[in-house]
Amino acid sequence: MxxxxxxxxxxxxxxxxxxxxxxxxxxxxxxxxxxxxxxxxxxxxxxxxxxxxxxxxxxxxxxxxVPDSERKLREELAQTKRRLEEANGRIAELEGDVEGLARVVNVLTVENDQLRERMPEAGVLRLLPSTRSEAQG
Structure with missing residues (x-):
C-alpha cells in the first residue's frame, strides 16, 4: 500500500x-x-x-x-487529590495528638520527679529490687 x-x-x-x-x-x-x-x-x-x-x-x-483516556486520567487525578486531602487532614490530626501526648508526658515526668523528691519526707522507703544472689542467700 x-x-x-x-x-x-x-x-x-x-x-x-x-x-x-x-x-x-x-x-x-x-x-x-x-x-x-x-x-x-x-x-x-x-x-x-x-x-x-x-x-x-x-x-x-x-x-x-473528551477521549476516554483523558477522562480516566482526570477521574484518577480527582481521586488522588481527594486522597491527598484526606491524608493531609489525618496528618494534621495526628500531629495535634502527638503534641498533646508530649505535654502529658512532660507533666507526668515533672510530677514523678516531685514525688520521688518527697518520698523520704512522707516516710516512704524506696524498695530496691533484689538481685538473685541476695534472694537465694
Missing part, C-alpha cells in the same frame, strides 16, 4: 468514527480505534502520519468530546 492510499484510508476511517458508523473498530474516538478502523498498525499513526493523528484529536476536541 502506498502512502497516499494509506492516508486516504486513515481519513476515511476518521470520517466514519466521527460520524459514528465504524466498520472495523469499537467506534471509540481514540487513536487505537482509528488505527483499527483504518486497518493499520497504531505506530503508523503515531510515527508516520503524526499530522493525521493530530488532526483526528483536534476534530475530536472540537466536537467537545
Amino acid at each position: 502506498n502512502e497516499e492510499t494509506e492516508r486516504a484510508g486513515i481519513r476515511a476511517a476518521m470520517d466514519r468514527l466521527l460520524a459514528g458508523i465504524p466498520l472495523h473498530s469499537d467506534g471509540a474516538l481514540t487513536i487505537v480505534s482509528l488505527a483499527e478502523e483504518a486497518q493499520v498498525k497504531r505506530h503508523v499513526l503515531t510515527h508516520r502520519h503524526v499530522d493525521l493523528k493530530d488532526e483526528f484529536y483536534a476534530k475530536v476536541r472540537a466536537r467537545g468530546h
